[in-house]
Structure formats: structure tokens, C-alpha cells
Amino acid sequence: MKSMYHVSASPHIRSSVTTATIMRDVAIALIPASLLGVYQFGFNAFLVLVTSIVTCVLAEYLYKKLMKKPGLPYESSAIVTGLLLGMNLPSTVPLWIPIIGGVFAIIIVKELYGGLGQNFMNPALAARCFLLISFAGxxxxxxVSSFNEAQSSVTKNLYTFLNGAGSLDGISSATxxxxxxxxxxxxxxxxVVSLKDMFLGFTGGVIGETSILALLIGAAYLVFRKVISLRIPLIYIGSFVVFLLLFGGHGFDLYYIAAEVCGGGLILGAFFMATDYVTSPITKTGQVIFGVLLGLLTVLFRVFGNNAEGVSFAIIFCNLLVPLLDKYTVPVAFGKGGRKNGK
Amino acid sequence: MNKYAERLYNGTIKENPTFVMMLGMCPTLAVTTSATNGLGMGLASSAVLVLSNFLISLLRKVIPDKVRIPAFIVIVASFVTMIQLLIQGYLPSLNASLGIYIPLIVVNCIILGRAEAYAYKNTPLLSAFDGLGMGLGFTAALTILGACRELIGAGTIFDKAIPFLSNFEPMTIMIMAPGAFFMLAILTALQNKFKAPSATNTGSQKSSLACNGNCASCIGSECKENHMAIEKEKEEAEAAEKERKLKAAQEKAKMKQEGSEQ
Known part of the structure; x- marks a missing residue:
């Protein structure tokens, strides 16, 4: 029987790209920014990242095991979720915060809605917003204050190790x-701000968002591997700039525009989170509308909101609109619609 | 079970308005930021429920069928106004924290639902007990929901700090709007998980019908099956009855025979 031809239904040519390889590529692309975050914020940042990843992986494993769901052996999406969540936390948080966040992201946002592919929001961002509302302070x-002999009981080297290169000069609490x-x-x-520091990542902020350079290297890798297309990120950033010119209140101040683009989580969000396959539109038109809406909402939250940052709220809000966008932007099938036979 | 006690059981557990019937979600989600608010809202609604059920049941033969909904609303609104004035007079702090949700009891679907589904068809005393059962169920659900949210969101219950939780850092989101959805979902899920007895949660096959005796879910082919099951049961019952009668007659005849023999 084994010598029989193997007959199968189409498709006959299969790509070697799987969910696991895509997730691996995203994880690789996030490494430069994480490394820079750890360099800038020290061993504490590393602990936050590791705790977050371990929690997410464990939560997914335990949930699937206890609920007897298929899906073990494991694909690596929880690692990416954990890494993204960790990169969205400040380095100063106690370690129970990434644990709560990880459990929330995986179990409530992802698994309760049916697991990977069914989640209606980006799990990492939803968890970040959950934590931001719960533990605002x-x-x-x-x-991170710079080393102070009088206050600190540890040696200077240890202090720098724990709190990173940023603590040599101190990191101001205001981003x-x-x-x-x-x-x-x-x-x-x-x-007020130095654009060079912001681009390289020597400013305050959450662990993964500070270094634009490292994020762009990661994004370039993703584009090179064809994991993401540039449509959503570029339209997002473009519309962000346009709306900022309109509503920012600083007129045509290029330095201000550049600082706003490099500041906060815009680059991280645009390239790594707004492009999440599950929570972004499938159709081209949908992606364009999605990007424009993201830009508009981010500007509105940043300029008129109470907080200085609005990327995460903008993205999870637009995630909710994705089913609607997909429904109303279904492209016309080839040969259908349009003018009838030259009439 | 006593039919009055049955009404109380039905309202509190079997058809609990919040956890089973999912009625009155608006006040449930909005005011349960603390146990006190939940209790206050629940008791105010219960009072209105009992009184409106009683009065509507008394008037059920007077109210014309075509205008019954406006009539119900007028009755409910009068009672709500009374309750609101009482709360304003005696519990001003509760009035401040419940705010617009007290007048909104008028359009609470539990109250209109019970008027339409029960009080309009049953006797006054039974209807009052139905209202009491539903009200107590609503109050219990709101208090539990409020207590859980307050505990996690503010670290207190009924505004009392919990001694061994002094280091606990409250999760503010639980006393905000999203927390209501989280907590309601968790409590409902737990109730389903542990198979609390309710109209929608009949774990074991209690009835021979395909729909498990739940008329609301009886559809399509199940309906036919159910009819067959009912017919079969009827036939069996009739056959059993016949046999019993036959046996009784035979025994009587035997007895008579034996009697005459002696």
C-alpha cells in the first residue's frame, strides 16, 4: 500500500511558513529593542521581561492542559505576547505586575475567546491597559534615580547592574x-528633549519603547522576512503626522513632529502591534482605514487626553473595529460588479 | 414544596434574575461598585417588585389587554417615585451614590418582566411572593457582585477594611466599568461550573424530554421527539392505570368469591 501515489486535495504547493516560524521571526525582531532596554534599565528590566514571558507560557500551558484543549505541543505565540507585554512595562514595577498582566493577557484576552486566531484584541496591549488602569501609579x-551613597545600601556597581546604564545619570520620571x-x-x-537621545533610546519610558533605532532594525528584519507589510505602519505614522500638524498646536514645527514620532510607543506599536495578524484587517482598504483611524486616535489621545501617551488605547480600540472594517471592505470578486459589457 | 416557598426558591435560585435570566443588566453593571450600593439598589428594586406585582395582580382583570404595558409602567413608576422620595428623605448618602439609577428602576426589565409574565396571570398573594423571591435573588446577586468588586477593587467590604489584607494593593479597574463585566462573567461561569440548580443549568437528565423540560429551548426536531415522548408516557400511564383497575376488579371479584365461599 505504501507504494501507492500519495493523492491529496489542493493546495499542492505548500509554503514552509507556519505560525511557529512567524512567531519566531517576531521574537527575533524584538531582540534588539529588548537588549537595548536591558542595557538602559538594567537587570530589573531583564527580570520583568523574563517574568512576563515565563508567566505567559506557563499560563497558556496550564490552561490548555487543565481545559484539555488541543494545541500542545506548543507554538511560540505566548512567548511573543510575554515579550511584548514585558516591553510595555516600566523597569521599576514589582514582579507581580507582569505576572498579573501575563495571566490576564493569555487567559482572559486570548484563551477565553478561543485561543490564538480568535482573540479580539492584542493580548499584550490589552493586559498593559488593564494594568495601566488598575495600578496607574x-x-x-x-x-530611576542615580546612585546615592547615603541612601543606597548596595555598592555602586551592583546598583548600576540592577538599574542599567540609564541610572548613571539618573532617568527622569517624566518621559x-x-x-x-x-x-x-x-x-x-x-x-526640552533631545531628539538624538530619543532616537538611540537613552530616555525614560517602558522597557521596549525607548530605542527607535533598535525597533527600526527589528522592523526591517520583519519586512525583509515578509512577516509584515509596511501598509499599516506607514499609514499609521503618516496619518499620525498629518493629524498632529492639524491638532498638535505647535504649527509646522518639525522638531516637535519628530519628537512625537520618536517618543512613546508609536514605533513599537505601529510595527509590532498594529500589524498583529489576528487583530488587524485582512483587506487592503480595511488596512488603510485602520491605519488612518489609529493615527487620528493616537493624536486625539496624546493631544487632548489626560495622559501623554495614547498608542496602546488607540490600538486596542481599533482592534475592536476590525471585524466591522473587514465586513464592509470585502473586495469585489474578479468579473463581478462594475460597468456591464461596455454599457 | 409549598407554592409560596416555591416562588421564593424560584426567584432566588432557579430563575435568579441576574445570574440565570441575565435581566436588569443596566443597574447590575452600573451600581455594584460596592457592596453597600448593591444592597441598596437590590432592596429598593425588591420593594418596588413586591408592591407592583401585588397591585398589578389585583388589577389584572381590570386592565385591558391592549394597554397593559402603559398601565404597568404607570403603576411601577408610582411605586418607584414613592421609594425614591423615601430614600431621599432617610438615606441621602445612598441616594447620592445611586443617583439616576433609582428613577431608572421604572424601566428595569425584571419588574416589567415579572408583571407581564407572572403577576398579570396569577393571584395577588402568589404574585407578591414571586416579586419577593425575584427581589431577594436580585439583592443577593447585586450584593455578592458588589462585595467581590469592592474587595478586589478597593480592598474593603461594606466600607470595612479587611485586617489581613492590609498589604493588598487594590486593582482599581474592578470598581470601574470593565470590572463589572469581569466579575459578572466570573460569577456566572462559577455558577455554571459548579452546576448550581437553575432553569438553564439542569445538569442531570431530570426529564425524559429531549429539551430537558425546558420549554424555552424546545425547537425543531426536538419538538417532535418531545411530543412522541409525551404521547408514549401518556400511553404508558393509561396502560398502567388500566392494568391497575383490572387488577383491583379481579381482586374484588376474588374477595367476593372467597367471601361467598366462606
Missing amino acids: RMTAFG PLAQIKTMEAAASVAD
């Missing part, structure tokens, strides 16, 4: 975005 404590938002009207943006 802890989630916005970005500041560049917050500094721009709270600066006096007369001051110019260039006096």
Missing part, C-alpha cells in the same frame, strides 16, 4: 512625551 513610575506635554507654551521643544 506603578505603571507610570519610570524614574519625553510628558515633558513636551507639560512644558511651558513659550519654550521650544528642542530645549
